[in-house]
Amino acid sequence: MRQSRIFTRTRREAPADEVSKNARLLVRAGFVHKEMAGVYSYLPLGLRTLGKIVGIIREEMDAIGGQELVMSSLQDPEIWKATDRWEQDVWFKTSLKAGGDIGFGWTQEEAITRIASQQVSSYRDLPFAAYQIQTKFRNEERAKSGIMRGREFLMKDLYSFHASQEDLDAFYERAKDAYARVFARVGIGAQTFVTFASGGAFSKYSHEFQTLSSAGEDTIYVSREKGLAINSEVLNDDVLADLGVSRDTLEEQTAIEVGNIFKLGTRFSEPLGLSYKDEFGAAKPVVMGCYGIGPTRLMGTIVELLSDEKGLVWPKSVAPFAVHLVSLARDAGDEVARASDALYEDLQKAGVESLYDDRDLRAGEKFADGDLLGIPTRIVVGKDAAATGTFEAVDRATGVVSKLSREDILKSNFNTK
């Protein structure tokens, strides 16, 4: 991608109405556009990164047998009335011209349960897991924290269906491991803790994935020795005894909830009539679990954790481009420009995702923009490089500079996840 053709631009100043680091940087860098409070559009650069995040999540969900689908956003009140969730405040609702109310989905247990009820009739149809990556709508009373707490946001919601609690329990552990892999792959694994939280009617606990950050909204208590955390909502002596943790080893921390997994039991299958026949012909309710990650919130979390005073810093796994090729040519046709163009062509042929700064700007401005965009590796083409064929590569995260030949560059696997 030639930077001269990107329709978004970087901005020197952050918008006055954004306080959160993630929104200030993402807006400055042209990754997102704020439409209104809690509602953001994802511009080409932002969408590339969001797509990388979604891709990683999709791979991990597929790896545990998840089958992707997309459910409707418009929701039929009937199924939500059956589970007593139609009256909740989080809904955005509207009405049909033909009469009757509908809602915009803020989660989808009811919908997937009804779909499943059309497909499942025997224990032979179980287990299975289905997920979607879809825009959710929540009428938050107060949007805040930039893209991390919006009224419209992307969510990956996986639902699993089982004949028995034991089968759910086993799948739940696999899902928990898959979640840990997702957070590790996007670069926040070390700061992310499985956190015991309130469980609801069918299990003692749910598990949140909480990433330590001052930008978070949750208070958790981290046990480093056990490698887990406890949400302040459920912290009490019973829970401590249950988990074998002593209170004086806990660290109080502020954290961002980047994922949440729940055992639903028959909370939804019973009211919505999702049952199966067992080996003896007896009808039994399906046992369910649900598993959520917000890719947009995850993107905001990555920014909160990894960016620095100069701008964004993307891990390779989610960067919009692998390489930022910066030409310091003075004129479109000069030796430096020709060397830059040639290297860009080579990178394209080699399949390296490259952003090519071919703009007619001074070096300082290009470097400042490069720092702001946060692409992992910057390759600079100046007079020396054009003359000697040796290019300077700078690591955005560490600032480490290395000298590489064209061959070195083309054989480097910049796209490595």
Add this chain to the structure above:
RNA sequence: CGGGCUAUAGUAUACCGGUAGUACGCGUCCAUGGGGUGGAUGUAGACCGGGUUCGAUUCCCGGUAGCCCGACCA
């Protein structure tokens, strides 16, 4: 949803009851060319409605929007 603050050019910000200023951006020109370069010149603005007043962008009221604190948050 309670409380508070705010609303001026594309962006960030001044000042003012009487012609709205600056910086960045954008256009043109000259110089410059490895960390947001220097100069010249042009461009573009008072959220909406009502009130007070000779006159309101400024003061008052209402609305709308944004932000912060709290509450809320499978």
